[in-house]
Amino acid sequence: MSKMIEVNNIQFQYKNNDDEGMLALNDVTVTVESGEFVVVIGHNGSGKSTLAKHMNALLLPTKGDVLVKGLNTKEEENIWNIRQTAGMVFQNPDNQIVATIVEEDVAFGPENLGVPPVEIIRRVEEALNIVDMLEYRGKAPHLLSGGQKQRIAIAGVIAMRPNCIIFDEPTAMLDPSGRKEVINTIKKLNKEENITIVHITHFMEEAVDADRVIVMENGQIVLEGKPKEVFSKVEQLKELGLDVPQITDLTNELIKEGIDLPQDILTVDEMVMRLCQLK
Structure with a gap:
């Protein structure tokens, strides 16, 4: 696989009035491969959203470099291409919806890229179909549910045809039904459309189907690996x-009670299968 995003030894410091800011990222290095589904978790203030904003040049590192398909985010002439390559979806869909009709909103980005009108119509239909919102194309966004608004965003x-989409806590403001809609859409984008996904979240269940999970704490990566590897470290995560x-x-509690189960069970189906295998 080729490298989609390379984060090389970056630091980032938020400045305050005294010019002495908080070090939000401290010597972070991570690579995201093309087609990969990476989830970044961590509590509030761990640096995960700050890292996300570096991946499409919304923030620039104080030290170190971020490359998006080989383009350095510090070089101003690269910004246009970087943001076409790596799109971003935020917590609040209302902050990304700009039009009064769904299909006009979806067309806004391609129009600003100078895409021909015939191609825009095709892209809007295709994009709405991918997120299962085609039947709402003529609706007003403010009449939609939170999950539906996020799918429109x-x-x-x-x-805009990005190779990569970075999701910065896109389900944080949604109810369980809306979260499920958005997570299913994210998985579909990765598996069926082969779009590289970087998903920032504080909902652990959303990381179960990722290719790789990254855990952040105090602006640094403290754990990294496949979901089964990371979530088997229950005590460390709770610390x-x-x-x-x-x-x-549940698996961890059953093991403490003496039931012979592997520590890396992540889904209900796996749990049922393992329990049925016990004699």
Whole structure:
């Protein structure tokens, strides 16, 4: 696989009035491969959203470099291409919706890129179809649910044809039903459209199906690996103030009670299968 994003030994410091700011990222190095689904978790203030904003040049590192498909975010002439390559979806969909009709909103990005009108129509239809919102194309966004609004925001990014989409806590403001809609859309983008995904979240269940999980604490990466590897470290995660998926927690409690189960169970189906295998 080729490298989509390379973060090389970056530091980032938020400045305050005294010119002495907080070090939000401290010597962070990570690579995201093309087509990969990476989830970044950590409690509030761990640096995960700050890292996300570096991945499409919304923030520039105080020290070190970020490359997006080989383009350095510090070089101003690269910004346009970087943001076409790596799109971004934020917590609040209302902050990304700019039009009064769904299809006009999805068309906004391609129009600003100078895409021909015929191609815009095709992209809007394709993007709405991918997020299962085609039937709402003529609706007003303010009449939609939170999950539906977020899917419209995602469609607006898809219509600009990025190779990578960075999701900065896109389900934080949604109810469980809306979260499920958005997570299913994210998985579909990765598996069916082969879009590279970087998903920032504090919901542990959203990391279960990732290719790789990165755990952040105090502006540094403290754990990294496949979901089964990371979530098997229950005590370490809890020491960091993080939860684990409910099934993982249940598995850990059953093991403490002497039931012979592996520590890396992440889903209900896995749990049922393992329990049925016990004699």
